[in-house]
Amino acid sequence: VNGTRLGGETDRETRDVIWTRDPRTGTTMPTHLEPTSTERVAEIAQRAADAASPLHRAGRAARAVLLEAIAAEIERHVDELIAVADAETGLGEPRLRGELARSAHQFRLFATAIREGSYLEAMIDHADESAAPPAPDLRRMLVPVGPVAVFGSSNFPFAFSVLGGDTASALAAGAPVVVKAHGSHPLTSARSFEILAAAAATAGLPRDIVGIVYGQPAGTALVGHPAIAAVGFTGSLAAATALCDTIAARPKPIPFFGELSSINPVVVTPAAAAAHAGDIARGLFASVTGSAGQLCTKPGVVLLPAGAAGQAIVDRLRELFRDADEAVVLNSRIRDSYVAFSERLRDAPGASLLPTRAEGESADGFVVAPCLVEIEATALADTAEECFGPLVMVSRYQDVGEIVGVLGGIPSSLTATLHVEHHEELLDTLLPALEAHAGRIVFNGYPTGVRVSWAQHHGGPWPATNSQHTSVGVTAMRRFLRPLVWQNAPASALPAELREDVTEIPRRVDGVLRPARVADRNDGDRP
């Protein structure tokens, strides 16, 4: 089959094969992969369930070896992985190289975390016969929930996909993973899955601790399968809603951890605008247009002060957007949504767009023009929504009340950003509003670039996520764990971490936190 000949002829894509597309040219090619049948999904899910107990009982040390083997396997195949992913995503070599480094770091960080052992939340309350009524001995720690279905994202072919944080955190927790490959990068997903499988073999763990399925129907079947115990999802609100309907129809519902949508408002105070107009304009432009604006933390709404300082930022932004290169986005759906959104904005009260056409000029490929939208602050509540692609909405505010009003009127976000010069008075009003709005408050910076570390939180009030959990950082593991308590258990029936006199991990004993007693351990975050 000649790929070029089939370019764009999506009508001819059949359901018997998985297709890949080159977003730079729009070329469509069949792959060697097939959509996974419902029967095969059931088999993969059941095998994952059968592997759950071996993976859990292999212990933390064995799982740390697994995670480090995945990191090493990634690094051994970096160039090959970049080549496959660049052809399917158009994201370019520097970005993809950085993303793979992030993936490998992520697996190593979880290895460090499970060796350290705090995540177990191990606690012992010794028996108290003198209490009324007498109190039994209780020993608590977290255990894995069971197989996790992972739905990777379109925009991170590595760090939020097969080799992403959901996979890393689930395996670290001791939960097998079945990934639904994203349709935008099936070959990257397949090659990534080989990395996981090879590392499982290296670590001497069952092959079935990881599985992969292809195609939308397979994803639905996966979420509906009784062996699946939780879902980690990164994607659109619409796709999430469909999966949640499937979950609601299960005899036993399961937790769904979704990262769904985010506008990421940026607020610039009058003093910050006056002091740093040029820097802020350049920083915003870079944050909006980086990775073709396809980041879940891309700034979507910017609130600038009325007056000259705010105007200086707008003027500089106009220059930057006027001179901006066209950008290649991941797929036709993102391109079409981008163009449709900008068309809708054109009719909003007081809106003006630069350039006036957001559709790219190239006939081939999934190409868009970066777009600056100036719009009345009062119009944001009715118009602002997540839009993948290099578009930002900029409004001017008169006072802090207007900022708070905008934050209350637009959907909640993963992040909220504040540029502030000193402890300006409006902070007393503004900070609580920002804290209520998002899961991460960024000061004098930009929300894109999510550090993978212990303290990170990548989550936020609905619809940013549907949960009180994060999908980035060490605490992401908590999604795939549940507490279990042993009451008056003999030592032989207890997990090693809950036996008497264990000092290698932090535990709370009779209410008192006892750190691990390991003099020469370094459990720090060493990227």
Add this chain to the structure above:
Amino acid sequence: VNGTRLGGETDRETRDVIWTRDPRTGTTMPTHLEPTSTERVAEIAQRAADAASPLHRAGRAARAVLLEAIAAEIERHVDELIAVADAETGLGEPRLRGELARSAHQFRLFATAIREGSYLEAMIDHADESAAPPAPDLRRMLVPVGPVAVFGSSNFPFAFSVLGGDTASALAAGAPVVVKAHGSHPLTSARSFEILAAAAATAGLPRDIVGIVYGQPAGTALVGHPAIAAVGFTGSLAAATALCDTIAARPKPIPFFGELSSINPVVVTPAAAAAHAGDIARGLFASVTGSAGQLCTKPGVVLLPAGAAGQAIVDRLRELFRDADEAVVLNSRIRDSYVAFSERLRDAPGASLLPTRAEGESADGFVVAPCLVEIEATALADTAEECFGPLVMVSRYQDVGEIVGVLGGIPSSLTATLHVEHHEELLDTLLPALEAHAGRIVFNGYPTGVRVSWAQHHGGPWPATNSQHTSVGVTAMRRFLRPLVWQNAPASALPAELREDVTEIPRRVDGVLRPARVADRNDGDRP
């Protein structure tokens, strides 16, 4: 109105007033309370939302004072509270006195926990300019989600109701509480609410951090109100399903933390049965019939070995149930469900009931007869379900495979109990099955009597609860908290707990857990 005259005339209960019933006599009386109108629910929910920021920003010390004031206020009014509750529940003075002590202890334990500060999960990752890309400073801790709707239980008028663990954990977390009073004890709820309100005044906190509503429609309106951020629920699967439908219809869904249903299987190994037949029979009988069998951890299914040792336990149980006194249950719905369930079991394969009639003989009052159901193990999958009241189903097993089959066939539970004599070989197979089945594994004891402490977990796989969280113990707070991260924040914008050089609370700094540095602190669990 003459209460006696109206006894049992529930047709005449109007919707204009809240009614109370004496379960010992069936007497029905109107109260001074009214069903809360939808408009009034909205007002109460909005006031709770307005009180959320003051409650959070009052800080941990002020909230600890609040919780201790509630405990003191409970203790000041113990006799009065017992009198009101006994008239509405028939649970009797010793049980209610114990429950109030538990309630007071619970509030004090949460006060200890929030002073100690681990629950904040405070973490700091300092900036690392040498990293590629440079890593920003991240500071994370948990903050309250906002107002919580609490649905108290029928069976614990104090410890799982207005003065219960959901209220205590939410207030500790910094979240205002609006309680839906349970229809089985409205006057107890009203008097309990006065305790909360008085303590809020004592602690100098806004009155609106606590609210209460009456009547089923008010409960539905509460869960649907946009100001409510989470739900803590103890009750039936059916009631939970209705509330979850209301949540699903909200523009912004919210987390629902339900404790829903539990069968609490008990397994006795052959060696344990041989060694302790009499003790086990007496212990089981007490656990099944205590509080008239109206405990969510009441043993519902007991698996005994085939053969003489198992038979000895059955024989002793028959004697105990034959001689048992009738019991008063909380309301007519529990009595009717109990009788209907025993009627259904009568027709199950190989089932025999003792006594043959589970309906109490008294004409008045909500009275039932304790009931021993012997039934084939193979019939359990089709019959076993939660049944409030002093009924237990007992089956015999041939081998460990049959036990595992039963555990896989009946719904999951809050607890699973094992009587075991030494490290018998079947444990290797049995322990993983018990761990998969429940949230707490009890060895050589009984699941009733839930210790309130740091390490407790009162939760389990669906349908025991719908979540990975507990409703009893210090970690219950986690349900009403969400993470928040400040990136590169100036000290003046940070909460006190995340500023540099804080040593009063445990924190993780650059990946290393640092316990609090307070030499003379005792953070233990001191009931």
